[in-house]
Amino acid sequence: MSHFLYSLIGLSAGVCFILALKGLSTPKTARRGNIIGAVGATIATVVVFFYAQEGESLPLNNLGWILGAIAVGVVIGVPAARKVQMTQMPQLVALFNGVGGGAAALVAIVEYLHLGDKANTAEVIATVFTVIVGCVSFSGSIITFLKLQELMTTRPVVFPGGRFVIAATLAATLGVAVWVVVALGTNPLLILAALSLLFGVLFVLPVGGADVPIVISLLNAFTGLTVAASGYVLDSTLLIIAGTLVGASGTILTRMMAEAMGRSLFGTLFGAFTAKPQEASGAADDRPVRSGSPDDVAILLNYARRVVIVPGFGLAVAQAQHTVRELADLLISKGIDVAYGIHPVAGRMPGHMNVLLAEANVPYDQLAEMEEVNPTFAQTDVAIVIGANDVVNPAAKTSPGAPIYGMPILEVANAANIIFLKRSMRPGFAGIENELLYDPKTMLLFGDAKASLTKVVSALKNL
Amino acid sequence: MEPIAIISIFVLAVFVGFEVVSKVSSTLHTPLMSGANAIHGVILVGAIIVADHSRTNLELGLAVAAIILATINMVGGFVVTDRMLEMFKPKKGGENK
Numbered sequence: 001m002s003h004f005l006y007s008l009i010g011l012s013a014g015v016c017f018i019l020a021l022k023g024l025s026t027p028k029t030a031r032r033g034n035i036i037g038a039v040g041a042t043i044a045t046v047v048v049f050f051y052a053q054e055g056e057s058l059p060l061n062n063l064g065w066i067l068g069a070i071a072v073g074v075v076i077g078v079p080a081a082r083k084v085q086m087t088q089m090p091q092l093v094a095l096f097n098g099v100g101g102g103a104a105a106l107v108a109i110v111e112y113l114h115l116g117d118k119a120n121t122a123e124v125i126a127t128v129f130t131v132i133v134g135c136v137s138f139s140g141s142i143i144t145f146l147k148l149q150e151l152m153t154t155r156p157v158v159f160p161g162g163r164f165v166i167a168a169t170l171a172a173t174l175g176v177a178v179w180v181v182v183a184l185g186t187n188p189l190l191i192l193a194a195l196s197l198l199f200g201v202l203f204v205l206p207v208g209g210a211d212v213p214i215v216i217s218l219l220n221a222f223t224g225l226t227v228a229a230s231g232y233v234l235d236s237t238l239l240i241i242a243g244t245l246v247g248a249s250g251t252i253l254t255r256m257m258a259e260a261m262g263r264s265l266f267g268t269l270f271g272a273f274t275a276k277p278q279e280a281s282g283a284a285d286d287r288p289v290r291s292g293s294p295d296d297v298a299i300l301l302n303y304a305r306r307v308v309i310v311p312g313f314g315l316a317v318a319q320a321q322h323t324v325r326e327l328a329d330l331l332i333s334k335g336i337d338v339a340y341g342i343h344p345v346a347g348r349m350p351g352h353m354n355v356l357l358a359e360a361n362v363p364y365d366q367l368a369e370m371e372e373v374n375p376t377f378a379q380t381d382v383a384i385v386i387g388a389n390d391v392v393n394p395a396a397k398t399s400p401g402a403p404i405y406g407m408p409i410l411e412v413a414n415a416a417n418i419i420f421l422k423r424s425m426r427p428g429f430a431g432i433e434n435e436l437l438y439d440p441k442t443m444l445l446f447g448d449a450k451a452s453l454t455k456v457v458s459a460l461k462n463l
Numbered sequence: 464m465e466p467i468a469i470i471s472i473f474v475l476a477v478f479v480g481f482e483v484v485s486k487v488s489s490t491l492h493t494p495l496m497s498g499a500n501a502i503h504g505v506i507l508v509g510a511i512i513v514a515d516h517s518r519t520n521l522e523l524g525l526a527v528a529a530i531i532l533a534t535i536n537m538v539g540g541f542v543v544t545d546r547m548l549e550m551f552k553p554k555k556g557g558e559n560k
Contacts, residue, residue: 073534248480350492
């Protein structure tokens, strides 16, 4: 196959990726967009097998190893993607992103070993960039995975002098990077990889639970840029196009997410350098709360004219999406106006809750976005908050010290009555106390969201 | 390749990347992130190229690891994005109000 044809096919794969991202931006075309992307990736992968790289011949060397490794990857990746529960989606995306970053770093290292002294300075710089960013993306993604899977604390991990340690690690990484460029050699490169892995861990540790999605999105953009840099070293236009596309769109997406959450991107990124150890939140609160029975809740709902359901991640964890839909249908049949108030970051990632409710066949037109639903709370008789906490926490407006300060919230406090379905008084993902729980117009219904909802539904049927 | 050609491709791709996602609703943030994530799995192409180059066991071992990781990223990414988007498909029938 001529180089021209090979490049042309590569370009067509690049066009597929552009169309894929374009398609993914609108609900109607999203699925088709993803499939176009998959087609592009398949074309790109198949065509390498039929083109002899410079100084090589066909068939590819190590063909058995290559095909075997692809088979292993498919055997691991496909079942993981098929079986994952929708609630665990963010972890999986983080993990997939991490392995992509790891792959890019490995590719750079191998190419570096291969080129040896023949590498020119530009290639070495691109290699160094890929190794640093790829390793940061890899180890950072692993930490976000651990945080989301709740295998480690979801709160910001800050230790005394932490920012100096982080700054020192960054300085050392950059120093070694210069060393690699000047001195060339395998050992400096491996030290660079190790330092970068460490920096990735330190970079993500101080990020609080609520900011994790932004970090995943950012690392995603990073990985894209490493792919572009690898494309430069490997002389592959396709990798440059694909990597740059992901890098650029990922950056925009990260900024949009940060805006939806009312965070400054800068603050999130450099949180590692500015985070101060948090004071332990006040003594265990033993202020009185008003807890109610499922019957109380049913009565309240029965005489309401308008009800807004605010679903949170707890709803999904309890697998209560279907029960909540049953409740909504029942209320609608009684002539009550029902809407779901969806916070942009309800769940663990922007748009996550929409996916979870769509899975339970909740009709699309009942899902109201935050800007839509907020002005209507004043006319709402009952707001039911199910397994959500941070997205309705007034601390985001009132207490400048809170990690979620500045995040737009669903203003359920304006509703006439508020019902919280909670497992316990434990604070939400961001680990902040919610004043609303102690509000006199709030009623708490403790227990598993699904069990509680089932009881409310049957109580409502008996009324 | 000419450096200026590479820089041109890079700069143009940056603007295309900015443009295509500039107006996406927050509903689609997660699938878009996941889809973009799958696209950078195309580093698989790079991993195959370096495996082809590999002369020593060390190089081959690292290249094989890179292929496995890249395949997981690419194939898993597209499959999981499709699963998410499948749920957004328009529902038909009279049940919905």
